[in-house]
Amino acid sequence: MKILTFSTLFPNSEKPGHGIFVETRLRHLVASGKVEARVVAPVPWFPSTHPRFGNYAKQARVPREELRHGLRVAHPRYPTIPKIGMNVAPLLLAQAAKPTIARMLDEGYDFDLIDAHYFYPDGVAAAMLAKYFNKPLVITARGSDITLLPNYPLPRRMIRWAARRADAVITVCNALRDEVVALGVDAGRVTSLRNGVDLQLFRPTERAAATDTFTLLTVGHLVPVKAQELIIAALPLLPGVRLVVAGDGQNRQMLEDLARTLNLSDRVDFLGAVPQAQLRSHYGAADALVLASSREGWANVLLESMACGTPVVASRVYGTPEVVAAPEAGVLMAERTPQALADAVNALRAAYPDRAATRRYAEGFSWDDTTAGQLSLFEDILNRRQRQPSGALACRTP
Secondary structure, three states, X not given: OEEEEEOOOOOOOOOOOOOHXXXXXXXXXXXXXXXEEEEEOOEEOOOOOOHHHOHHHHHHHOOOEEEEOOEEEEOOEEOOOOOOHHHHHHHXXXXXHHHHHHHHHHOOOOOOEEEEEOHHHHHHHHHHHHHHHOOOEEEEEOOHHHHOHHHOHHHHHHHHHHHHHOOEEEEOOHXXXXXXXXXXXXXXXXXXXXOOOOOOOOOOOOOOOOOOOEEEEEEOOOOHHHOHHHHHHHHHHOOOEEEEEEEOOOOHHHHHXXXXXXXXXXXXXXXXXXXXXXXXXXXHHOOEEEEOXXXXXXXXXXXXXXXXXXXXXXXXXXXXXXXXXXXXXXXXXXOOOHHHHHHHHHHHHHOOOOHHHHHHHHXXXXXXXXXXXXXXXXXHHHHHHHHOOOOOOOOOOO
């Protein structure tokens, strides 16, 4: 089976952690030996690579094509238009990707199916491409593409159009499946396939001797939806507890200012962005991971922490209760407030699980079931397509 994975959420040499969950799922699928894959991961166009342009320059430095873990990844450029960009982004993405995909086909990579990730604008663009190239389509919903973007009228209409055009929709948790069905998509066409965890990469490490200090770790981009400020604001209610923050982003200065205002600078360590391969030591050194997000589809950091033997404290949003579903996994906050977060940390400390039991819990979330589910779904789609009467060929121009 040959597939084409399409998404702007995919790592590249300049942003190796960007969309790594999409790459990880694909790598496990290809490792089954039953799938060959190529990737089209568009990046925004920008005219200069000069460092003074920061993130924009990074995007400009992304190579047109690269090889990642044996996967060929193409990065066509698409224009972004201020103010109106959200509405036209699917069309711009599709138009940018067409020549790249046409070239793949002309070179002999006649893929069987488009595997798209994130509904808007990526999934909508993929639906346009699937129609143009006459290929079956599967779209995976991953979080805010379903929990937030349908609140806007035009994206909502386009998401519903793409979902109807798709041969199947995958969601990374049951809570997202319910949201997709609520948009009017036939429940029989929506499959929940949760993310797994790399149990070889994330595993227990040797821990330092126990001390009286209880260490919390939070991992993720420092952006409003992750709400790390709730964790910092809870620290005055948690004497003897320190916080390690792994990640970077637009909220970093605000979070550092908050720690200083609350006289917590000596109890909060900001590590900046940490490569995924180095996270294991931080998970292993912590006593608990904390995730205070206002929205999450399926938070991979929760399972990564558990796989290292470290239990979690997390907000009760969307797919998170499906991840934190046993005492050995950790504790869910009653609500998203500093007091509720402190209460959850204290509850975890009062009944702290055996770290080996936390690791065993995470072992139930390997990628094997997800890979098997994808293979079954893709094969079923292709078998159904073969049984259909031959229709008109794709109207692709040379």
